[in-house]
Amino acid sequence: MAFHGVPRLEGHNGRQVPRRCCFDSPRPLLMGVLNVTPDSFSDGGCYLDPDLAVDRGLEMVSEGADILDVGGESTRPGAADVSEDAELGRVLPVVERLSSNTDVPISIDTRKARVARLCVHGGAAIINDVSGLRDPAMVRVAADTGASVVLMHMRGTPATMQGNTEYEDVVLDVCAYLESQAQAADRAGVREIAVDPGLGFGKTARQNFKILGRLRDVADLGYPVVVGPSRKSFLGSLPSRLPVADRLEGTLAAVSAAVMNGAAVVRVHDVPPCRRVLEVLAEVLEAGDAG
Ligand code: HH2
Numbered sequence: 001m002a003f004h005g006v007p008r009l010e011g012h013n014g015r016q017v018p019r020r021c022c023f024d025s026p027r028p029l030l031m032g033v034l035n036v037t038p039d040s041f042s043d044g045g046c047y048l049d050p051d052l053a054v055d056r057g058l059e060m061v062s063e064g065a066d067i068l069d070v071g072g073e074s075t076r077p078g079a080a081d082v083s084e085d086a087e088l089g090r091v092l093p094v095v096e097r098l099s100s101n102t103d104v105p106i107s108i109d110t111r112k113a114r115v116a117r118l119c120v121h122g123g124a125a126i127i128n129d130v131s132g133l134r135d136p137a138m139v140r141v142a143a144d145t146g147a148s149v150v151l152m153h154m155r156g157t158p159a160t161m162q163g164n165t166e167y168e169d170v171v172l173d174v175c176a177y178l179e180s181q182a183q184a185a186d187r188a189g190v191r192e193i194a195v196d197p198g199l200g201f202g203k204t205a206r207q208n209f210k211i212l213g214r215l216r217d218v219a220d221l222g223y224p225v226v227v228g229p230s231r232k233s234f235l236g237s238l239p240s241r242l243p244v245a246d247r248l249e250g251t252l253a254a255v256s257a258a259v260m261n262g263a264a265v266v267r268v269h270d271v272p273p274c275r276r277v278l279e280v281l282a283e284v285l286e287a288g289d290a291g
Contacts, residue, residue, distance in 0.1 A: 022067065022105045022126050022148040023194045023224035027282040028259045030274055031107065031267040032057070032065035033230060036090040041076040042231045042244045043269060053094045054101070061102050064275035067126065068102075069267060070095055070119075071109030075130050075158040075201070077233075087115050092122055099123025107150065113137035120145045128226075130154050130201065132181050139188045148192035150226050150265075151185060153177050154201035161202035170207040171214045174198070179221050194265065196226040199254075205237035212257045219262025228267035229254035252277050259285070 023029065036053045038045050047053040057068045072090035073082040091108060092115075099106045100123065107126035108119035113135055116127045120141065128150040133139050142149045153174045155164045167173045178195040185193050197211045197218050211218070212229070219225050229235065235250035236242045242250065248270055255266045255274055259281045268274045 020105075020125070021192050022107075023192060023226075023264055025066070025264070027286075028263065028278050029066040029265045030064060030271060030278055031067040031069050031226070031228075031265050032060035032063075032271050033228075033267060033269045034060070034068055034070045034094070035074070036070060036072050036094050037074050037082075039076075039079065040071070040074045041233075044074060048090070050093045050097070054097045057094070057098045058101060060271045061104050063271040065104060065271050067105050067107055067265070068098060069107040069109050069126075069128055070098070070124070071128075072115070073110065075111075075154075077158060077162045077200075079158045081157075081159070084112050084114055087112060088118060091115065092118055095119045095124050096122040099125075105148075111135070111138075113141050116147070117141045117145065120147045126150060128152070130198065131157075132177065132198075133185050133190075134181075139185055139190065142185065142191075143189035146191050148194070149185060149190050150194045150196055151178065151181050152196035152201065152226075153198040156202060158201075164202050165204050165207065167207065170203060170210055171197075171217050174211065175217055175221060178218065178223075182221070182223055194224040194226050195221060196228065199227060199229050200232040200234060203234075205234035208232070208234040212254060212261065215258055215261035215263060219264075224264035225258075225262055226265040226267060227255075227258040227263045229258065230268040230270070248273060256281060 034057050035043050047056050072087040105125040107128045108124040109128040111131040126148045130152045132151050174197045182193050199208045230251050231244050231247045235247045
């Protein structure tokens, strides 16, 4: 079993439900991406049918995913907003069916507090908020339900973020933001918090590489670090100029850099090759720690 956190009983809508620590693991965890969208940048339209989405989720579990991250809104640069009802209609049936068919924690990737609340009631254990708990209602959902949270750095919105990539020092700016948002969430009673520097969200290619190279600064904040480099455009920005379909090796190189620099969770589309890479990395880390 990948998770060894101590289960706790939390008040949840008048009921007592067991909540476990989702990021507390001696080895790096693999979060499999499941986009129930028509327009995600690399798998848009593949899993819009709930049956296909559930099959894909269970396939990723059999391939070794430790967490499934279900999203109903593309957050690629320039993506249009999706209405709350449309997003719920995509994700809720998938979250409900997955959570009753696997013990692997289900994460709901959303910026909307109502979507998060209903999905947690439907069985999700984690709220993955790419807007970094900016909405006080989202903080309340996380605190009320006892859900774990991934709090990510993004400037502006997906529609505006790539027009806003000026930083004094991107790593220090990201760390300062994540620290203040995480501390506020902690004060509000959010039970388990992980932070994510938000690769590709309002950053140039060079800034994304800088974050990976200095990820230890993010890990030193003291929260588990989630990183999502999978197939992203900064990996296709190098002289080889690779399209999305050819970014597997780049993804695995970025995963390796992230884990060696302190990442606790990597969010990827390609589970089997990443699982094999994580097995090696876990041995390297363990052997290094053993001295
Ligand atoms: N990246 C994406 C979406 N959600 N969540 C976290 N915590 N970290 C990330 O880096 C992250 C995320 C974007 O990738 P993807 O889901 O593949 O694409 P799209 O937003 O087009 O659906």
